[in-house]
Amino acid sequence: MTRVRVNAFTISLDGYGAGPDQSLDHPLGKGGEELHRWVFPTRTFQRVVLGNDDGTTGIDDDFTVRSFDNVGAWILGRNMFAPSRGPWPDDGWKGWWGDDPPYHVPTFVLTHHARDPIEMEGGTTFHFATSGIHDALEQARKAAGDKDVRIGGGVNVIQQYLREGLIDEMHIAIAPAVLGQGERLFDGIDLRSLGYRVHENVTTDLASHVVLRRGEAKPEQGA
């Protein structure tokens, strides 16, 4: 059955999922790159995203492998596709990742501004979903077939799906960094009332990996 997942979403020690002031120079917001030190060096990130042949293995790489595994469609907030806001500018922008983005499956971009799909190399097609998060999810489920739908982010998009109880599993990495400002992933989100419990917890020097699922706790965590 198709699950709806968040994977490899990293927050800072102080809870921020991105730095402030996203721009072309700072796609992750100012200081945001500090969040992702655990994923950049992994063999999987190096191979899948950058096309390189080497990289680290181990726990951080295992979580990176899982993040790409069995994903049949992605949903992204507009900021994860483009730095522009408002009506689409005629600038030829095709996403942050170049001609062959790391998605490799149908990828639904939430936006208020309609536009035609963009077919990229390597299997990624960007669809622009203008009818809200529920409709986007329905489209993504259909596109994913029996695979999962991955909600890529950003913070605001994950929050919207969380509040509607639509996310089945969430892998959060906590990075040993402070951002001070930005968007807090869990602001206004009562994870416990929403039914999320810690299901896995593994740590490395670069991140603390926590997997949350709805209504499922580790036995030792009690009721």
Added chain:
Amino acid sequence: MTRVRVNAFTISLDGYGAGPDQSLDHPLGKGGEELHRWVFPTRTFQRVVLGNDDGTTGIDDDFTVRSFDNVGAWILGRNMFAPSRGPWPDDGWKGWWGDDPPYHVPTFVLTHHARDPIEMEGGTTFHFATSGIHDALEQARKAAGDKDVRIGGGVNVIQQYLREGLIDEMHIAIAPAVLGQGERLFDGIDLRSLGYRVHENVTTDLASHVVLRRGEAKPEQGA
């Protein structure tokens, strides 16, 4: 030189330093005990706080040892001393910990309601500081001599000292638990602008330990 420290202060994955609804039955707030699974089993907690002879050793215990090391005075918010609010009731309450509290040094309780000091067994004397956080810190520094002052908490007290730039070092443990509600340690706190950087980062299965200091970053963290 006397430093002002926070040690072994634990927050949940979603950023809460205590659960909601503190009461006599829930001194850490509802669900708050889930935060402290890393510290309870340690040899040092078992010995210093409970008077037992065994317990775990390793990283979690090392951080517990450090939390008690070279502490010459404590500062606590009133909730860390008593469940009561407002004028002191005549109920004989002498803190959460029984006759021999784990502080063993002068311990300053921030309150708006004056009362005489309470001398306990084992070196702890509770002083009631009614002239604000600065005056309490001055008294605590004097009492600590050349040792450090430890700010015990809770969240609101740590936030007040953080905003005034008065905390030199802060050891935060992140527990793999979700609380959903309660007091968020870093709400309204811009750690980065306040000058805090990650200085150490060590993880175990039960907690991710992060030590922050002002103006001092790990070399690999960059400027």
